Structure formats: structure tokens, C-alpha cells
Amino acid sequence: MRVIGRPDPVKPSLQKGEGWKKILPLALLCSAVLLLIVGGIFLSRRNDVTEPQDVEGDFFESILEGEKDTVAAVSLKEPLGDYSDSVKAYTEHIVRIVNDIEMDIYIPHNACPRLFVGTPGLQDKNVVFTTQAADIRADNGRITGAFVNAGEPLAWGLSKKGFCAIIDGKFTIGRSENSPLFEEATEKGGYFFRQYPLVDNGVMVENESKGKSVRKAICQRGEEIFVVMTKSQESFHDFSQALVDLGVDNAVYLVGSVSYGYFRDRYDHLAIIYNKLRGGYKYENHIQWVVNEKA
Secondary structure, eight states, rough: OOOOSHHHHHOOOOOHHHHHHHHHHHHHHHHHHHHHHHHHHHHHHHHHHHGGGGOOOOOOHHHHSSSOHHHHHHHTTTOSSOOOOOOOOOEEEEEEEEETTTEEEEESSEEEEEEEOOOTTTTTTTEEEEESSSSSSSTTOBBBEEETTTTTTEOOOOSSSSEEEEEEEEEEEEEOOOHHHHHHHHHOOEEEEOOEEEEEETOOOOSSOOEEEEEEEEEEETEEEEEEEEEEEEEEEHHHHHHHTTSEEEEEEOTTTTTOEEEEOTOOOOEEOOOOOOOOOOTTTEEEESOOOOO
């Protein structure tokens, strides 16, 4: 029998709110899983990244700005020399270029500093470094400025405000019109001489001379004491600024130009810096580092 006009079956309709109640648990579950994934990614990235405040301030700024790399490295005062050998007396020679100025740096190791009056001979193997120290007047051949050699005063006066004192084997390099270290060096058998100041507590010192010459200085940088000499002719201003940028704390001038000097390296090889004497004056003087000698 065929029934005509019977309606199609009607799908049962959901009551209001029933659809939301059925999908809510699934939505909450998906949200929780998503939060766990995002949180895990965040924590892993945070553990892998070093926060800026954990880095040395000056060093971090230098990385960002790109122009303070040299200054930041110098501010850490990492030694310039190699101090792995604590026994052998020798001179380490390194070269640095600062502000386009190429400079020889001589760092004596395990040797005693002193002043020496006269012309040192090359045959003395106890000398690991020597170079001229205080200036000499051309008119009378006397030392310019105060000078004490092994407790004996040889010159007095304040022609230059920079000074270098060696007392009980320890260096003091500075700038002062009246330094008590002159008297102390006299009393304790030490050494003292005056020269042009170049760097005072990390600050460049201006000098009147505007000419150019091969420049040389004795420097204190942190705990290091060394001699710096330019390969080219430079003004006092440019040389002093280069020493500041090298990180030198205090420096005074040494006899410049192509003055006499030599050193011995770790292999006992003798190297002549310059072999020019300034007339063989009686009071020609040197700063030296020697083996087995009490300064």
C-alpha cells in the first residue's frame, strides 16, 4: 500500500543552551593545553638568554654602541704581558697600535729595577733591559731636575713636575711639585728622577713642546710597569692620548728620539733598541732591570 503525502522525518532540535554545554569541556581542555605549550616555550627561552644586568655594565654598553670596545677592554685592566714564567728574568716585547700610532712595549719580568749612571756595556748579561731616563743639559752635562741614585742625590730642582721613584723595589710614578719621595729615596738607598708628566691618574697631561719626535715613557697600568716607545715621530699630545687609550694610569717621559737602549728576551737573545749615545756625558743615566740585584 502506498501512502501519499507523508512528511519527511524531522531531526530533533536542541533546547536553548544545550549546544554550549556540550562543547564547553572541550574548549576548556584545548585552552589549557595551549597555555601549557606557550608557557613552556617562554620558560625555555628565558633560561637560554642572559639578562643585560648580569653582564658588566661598561662591556655590555660597548657591545651595543660598537665604539667603546677598546675602552671597555682597557677598563678591565687585563695584563698586557704574559706572566706564566715566574722565575726567568727577561724582557717581553710586544707591539700595539693605538690611534694609528704603532708602539713598542717592553715589559721586564722577574728582574730588579734601578737607575744607572754611565753607559752600560752590552757584555753585562745581568741587564735584561736598559734605556735612558732623565734628560741632561747640553751646556754643562748635568742631569736636569732632581735625581737620586742608590740613595745619593746627584741633582736638585723642579724643572719638570713628573717623577719616578723606585724605593724598596717598588715603583711610584706621578706628578707633583714637592714629592717627599725624593727624601725617602735618599734615606732608604732608593732611586728618584724627574721628567715630563704624560698621564696623571688616567688623565692626559698637556706639555708645552709642540714638536714631533720618537717618544718614550715609563708607564704604570694597574699592577704592570713597562716602557713604551713609538716607532714614528709623534707630538707629546698624541703620544699622551695614545697612552690614555691604552689604559695607562700614570706615565712620565723618558729620553726620547733614538736614544741608547737594549733588552734580552726569554731566549737570552740580545736586541738593540737604538745604539745612539748623546755625547757620552758623565751623568748619562739609564733606567734598568737587572738580575739578582737588590734595588
